[in-house]
Amino acid sequence: MLGSDALTLPPQRRRPAHTRRVRKTTEPSPQEQPKTNTQEKEKEQDILQNIQQLGQTNIPQQVPENGIHTITIIGQIEGHITLPPQNKTTKYEHVIPQLVAIEQNPRIQGLLVILNTVGGDVEAGLAIAEMIDTLTKPSVTLVLGGGHSIGVPIAVSSDYSFITETATMTIHPIRLSGLVIGVPQTYEYLDKMQDRVIKFVTAHSRISKDKFRQAMFCTDQLARDIGTVMVGKDAVDDGLIDEVGGLGQAIKKLQELIDARAEQGVVH
Amino acid sequence: MLWTVMPLETVLDGNEGHQPVYSELPWKNGGTLIVEKLDLDSARVVRLISTNATDYLESSIQPGAIIQYKAENQA
Numbered sequence: 001m002l003g004s005d006a007l008t009l010p011p012q013r014r015r016p017a018h019t020r021r022v023r024k025t026t027e028p029s030p031q032e033q034p035k036t037n038t039q040e041k042e043k044e045q046d047i048l049q050n051i052q053q054l055g056q057t058n059i060p061q062q063v064p065e066n067g068i069h070t071i072t073i074i075g076q077i078e079g080h081i082t083l084p085p086q087n088k089t090t091k092y093e094h095v096i097p098q099l100v101a102i103e104q105n106p107r108i109q110g111l112l113v114i115l116n117t118v119g120g121d122v123e124a125g126l127a128i129a130e131m132i133d134t135l136t137k138p139s140v141t142l143v144l145g146g147g148h149s150i151g152v153p154i155a156v157s158s159d160y161s162f163i164t165e166t167a168t169m170t171i172h173p174i175r176l177s178g179l180v181i182g183v184p185q186t187y188e189y190l191d192k193m194q195d196r197v198i199k200f201v202t203a204h205s206r207i208s209k210d211k212f213r214q215a216m217f218c219t220d221q222l223a224r225d226i227g228t229v230m231v232g233k234d235a236v237d238d239g240l241i242d243e244v245g246g247l248g249q250a251i252k253k254l255q256e257l258i259d260a261r262a263e264q265g266v267v268h
Numbered sequence: 269m270l271w272t273v274m275p276l277e278t279v280l281d282g283n284e285g286h287q288p289v290y291s292e293l294p295w296k297n298g299g300t301l302i303v304e305k306l307d308l309d310s311a312r313v314v315r316l317i318s319t320n321a322t323d324y325l326e327s328s329i330q331p332g333a334i335i336q337y338k339a340e341n342q343a
Contacts, residue, residue: 104322
């Protein structure tokens with residue numbers, strides 16, 4: 001503020017006109033006046049440039065002007081095991097600190113999560129879902145293409161969820177890989193793992209526990225597996241997702257949530 | 269524990285042959301960058317280890333980004 005005042009109201013401008021004239025005539029040569037002017041201008045430009053350069057290093061590059069930040073959850077959600085390189089993966093150890101930064105950064109006002117995932121690690125997926133759920137800033141998820149298996153809890157974890165008309169969500173039972181011991185405890189363990197997911201999904205969407213379980217163990221929908229495929233509107237009708245919509249609707253909803261939060265007087 | 273619609277054999281295909289060599293690079297704010305060496309002057313970012321959450325928002329070090337090494341007199 002001080003600097004801009006000094007720029008708009010230079011001290012010599014305030015002097016009465018006659019004194020200014022006197023000063024001008026006392027100066028050694030009239031040609032020097034424009035020279036000092038250009039020097040001053042150069043100096044000003046230098047300062048401006050410096051400020052811009054400083055600004056570039058100080059402002060986090062990724063923070064957009066409008067305060068909306070986007071995270072894409074694509075491919076396999078990679079957890080404790082690094083997957084072979086032909087997989088496209090979302091690394092949870094990178095997404096989690098990003099969510100921390102989004103929560104902390106006062107310039108970020110809202111989060112848009114775009115999902116196109118085939119599933120992946122249960123723990124990593126639930127970790128991301130819990131982080132998005134507990135984010136105090138408004139969040140909107142958009143299921144694009146597919147939000148399968150462990151993508152389902154992430155899709156419902158936000159404040160408001162969208163699914164595009166053509167996107168699909170597959171709900172199927174969790175399987176065990178590797179050596180499986182044929183004892184009742186194995187089934188109980190699997191059931192427990194499934195319950196974690198079911199509990200989270202039913203707590204964050206309108207779908208009931210029974211309906212989700214029924215969808216998970218449906219036998220007449222998938223050729224190679226048991227489970228259910230929900231296409232766009234089906235997911236909304238079943239209460240899993242809030243609304244059918246695309247990018248425009250998702251951004252609009254997020255902006256509404258941000259505005260509502262600002263009205264409540266939350267600073268950031 | 270994987271929960272995915274993709275067949276497990278497709279996901280884990282090539283797991284035995286994949287033996288990348290990772291190395292560490294010092295990064296700003298005392299962080300460390302784990303990279304996979306590609307050739308003499310480039311490497312692929314695998315992950316960042318840093319306590320500064322804002323560092324993770326930087327696009328140039330997102331996992332999969334290629335880092336080009338430069339000789340010091342060139343930089």
